[in-house]
Amino acid sequence: MSTDETEARAAERRAVERGAERGAERAATAGQERRVRSAVRAELEADDDGEERPRAEEPGPAPGAVIELENVHLGFGDRVILDGVSFLAQRGETIAVVGESGTGKSTTLKLILRHLQPDAGRVYIDGQDICGLSFEEALEVRKRMGMVFQGAALFDSLTVYENVAYPLREHTSYDETEIERRVREKLAFVDLDPDVVMEQLPSALSGGMRKRVGVARAIANDPEIMLYDEPTSGLDPLTTGTITRLIMKLQRELGVTSVVVSHDIRSVFRMASYVAVLADRRIRFFGTPEEMASSDDRYIRDFLGGF
Amino acid sequence: MPALVARLNAAAQGTVLGVQTYVRLAWNALRFIFARPFYGGDLVQQMDAIGVQSLGIVLLTGFFTGMVLALQSSVQLRTFGATQYIGSLVSASMIRELGPVLAGLMVAGRVGSGVAAQIGSMKVTEQIDALNTLGTDPIKKLVTPRVLAALVVLPLLTVINDLVGILGGNLIAKVYVGLPSSFYWRTVWEQITAGGFSFGIIPNDFIQGLVKPFVFGGIIATTACHYGLATSGGTEGVGVATTRTVVASSIAILVVDYFLTQLLLAVLGGA
DSSP states (O other): OOHHHHHHHHHHHHHHHTTOOOSHHHHHTHHHHHHHHHHHHHHHHHOOSSOOOOOOSSOSOOTTEEEEEEEEEEEETTEEEEEEEEEEEETTOEEEEEESTTSSHHHHHHHHTTSSOOSEEEEEETTEEOTTOOHHHHHHHHTTEEEEOTTOOOOTTSOHHHHHHHHHHHHOOOOHHHHHHHHHHHHHHTTOOHHHHTTSOGGGSOHHHHHHHHHHHHHTTOOSEEEEESTTTTOOHHHHHHHHHHHHHHHHHHOOEEEEEOSOHHHHHHHOSEEEEEETTEEEEEEOHHHHHTOOOHHHHHHHTTO | OHHHHHHHHHHHHHHHHHHHHHHHHHHHHHHGGGSSSOOHHHHHHHHHHHTGGGHHHHHHHHHHHHHHHHHHHHHHHHHTTOGGGHHHHHHHHIIIIIHHHHHHHHHIIIIIHHHHHHHHHHHHTTHHHHHHHTTOOHIIIIIHHHHHHHHHHHHHHHHHHHHHHHHHHHHHIIIIIOOOHHHHHHHHHHHHHHTOEETTTEEHHHHHHHHHHHHHHHHHHHHHHHHHHTOOSHHHHHHHHHHHHHHHHHHHHHHHHHHHHHHHHHHHSOO
16 A cells, blocks of 8 residues: 555545545645644653543544444553543454553453443444443344454354354344355355364364354354454464454455454554554554554554564 | 451452342343243253253262161161151151252252353353353353253252152161051151141142252352353362352352241241
C-alpha cells in the first residue's frame, strides 16, 4: 500500500468518525489530518499528570462503525485496567490490538463480547449500545460474532464434527444433511480434511489443528464479526503463517470485521488494517501498520525494537 | 488492629458475595428447568453419570450398612431378649436416616467431585467462555441438567440403598440370630406402618426418606457447579474446587439433615 493511499484511508476514517461529508474535501485534508494527529499525540505525551484528555466530541455511535468502544473505563477493585479507551472498526477492517502483557488487551475482547461491562463509557456493535442489554439479549448479539480463543477452547467431550456443528445445532433448525454439508465446508475452508478429522476428539489434534477447528467453529454461523485472542501464540513459525493467512482469507473472502489481540508483530503487520497499541491503560497509538513502522514515538519504536 | 478489622471485613464481604452467587446460581438452575432451550440429551447423559454409574457404590455401602446395623443391634437387643425387633430397627434406621445420608455422602464424593472437576476444567480452558460466546447460557447447558438429574436420581438411589440395606439386615438376622425371613419382613412392614400414613396411603417414613435425598441431590449438584464455575488459577484451581465441593456438600448434607428431620417430624407428626 502506497503512502498516499494510507493517508487517504486514515483521513477517510477520521471523516466518517465525525460524521462529516464524504468527498474530495477528504483527500485535501489528509495531510492536515496527519499533522493534527501528531499534534494530539505530542499533547498526550506531554500531558501525563491526569488532566483532562481529548475525548470524542459527540457521544453516541459513530455512523458506519461495526465495533466501537467509546471512552471505556474498567477496573477490578482498586486496579484500573482501561482508563478512557476509544477505537472503532468499520466493515471489513481488521484491527489489531497490541501491547505488553497485562495491559487489558483480552479485556477489550471481553467487553466487545459483553462478558464484561465497562464501569463508564459505551461499547457499540453496529450502532447498538450493548452495555444496557440483559444477559439473554447479549446472547443474541453474540450470535453475530465468532471468537477464536487462545487455547482454541474446543469442547473436549465432543468430536471435531460436533464442535463445529455446535453453533448450528444451537441456533439453526437445519437438518442433519445441511449441518454436515456446512461442517465439511467450514473444515475445508480452514484447510482440514473433513474425512480425516471429523470423528476425532480435540485431544488427538495438534495445537495448530485445534486452532483451525476453533476458527471453523467460530465461522460456522457465518458471523459478521470475528474476534481472535492471541491466535498465533504458542505455534511454530509455519503454523503461525498458516493461521495468519487464514485470518486474511476470512477478511478477504467473507468480508468480516475483525479484532485481533496479538503479541506477534510480524503477523499483525501482515493482516491488520489498523493497529491499536494499548499502554498505560490507554490507546497509545492508533494507525496503519505503515504509520506505526514510521512512528517517531519512542515507546512505539521500543515496542517494535524486537522486530 | 485496623488491619485485622480490614481483613475480617474483606473476608466477610467475600463470604457474603459467595453466598449471593451460590443462591443466584441455584435459583437460575431451578428456574431454567422450565425454560427453553431444554437440553434433553445432556439430562439423560447426566442421569446416567450420576445415577447408573453410582449404582455400584450405593449397592455396596447399603448392603454392608444394613448388615452392620443388624449385627450391632442383635448384640444390644439380645441383652433385653428382644432380637425379634432387628427388622424394625434396621428398616427404621435405613429408611429415615442412613439410606438418604449415605447415598448423599457417596454421591457427593463420587459425582460432586467429578462435576466440579469437569466444569472447573472447562472454566480454566475457556470452554465456559466459548459456550457464552456461541450464544449458549452455561447455566442452562451445564448446571440445569446436572441439578435436575441429581434431583430425580438421588431419591431413586436412596430407595435402592434402603432396599439392599434391609436385605443385608435380613441376611445377618437369619444367619447369626436365626430369625426366620418371614418374621423379619413382618417386623419391617410393621415398623413402616407404625409411623402413620400421609394422604391415607403413603407411609410417613417413606416421605421422610424421599424428601431428604431430593434436597441432598439439589445441594450436591448446585455446590459442585458453583465451585466448578468459580474455578480460577489453572489446574491447581480445579483441585481446590473439587476438594471444596466434597467438603462443603458433605457438611451441608449432615447439617441440613438435622434441620430437615426436625421439620419433617413436626409436619408429619411423631416428634
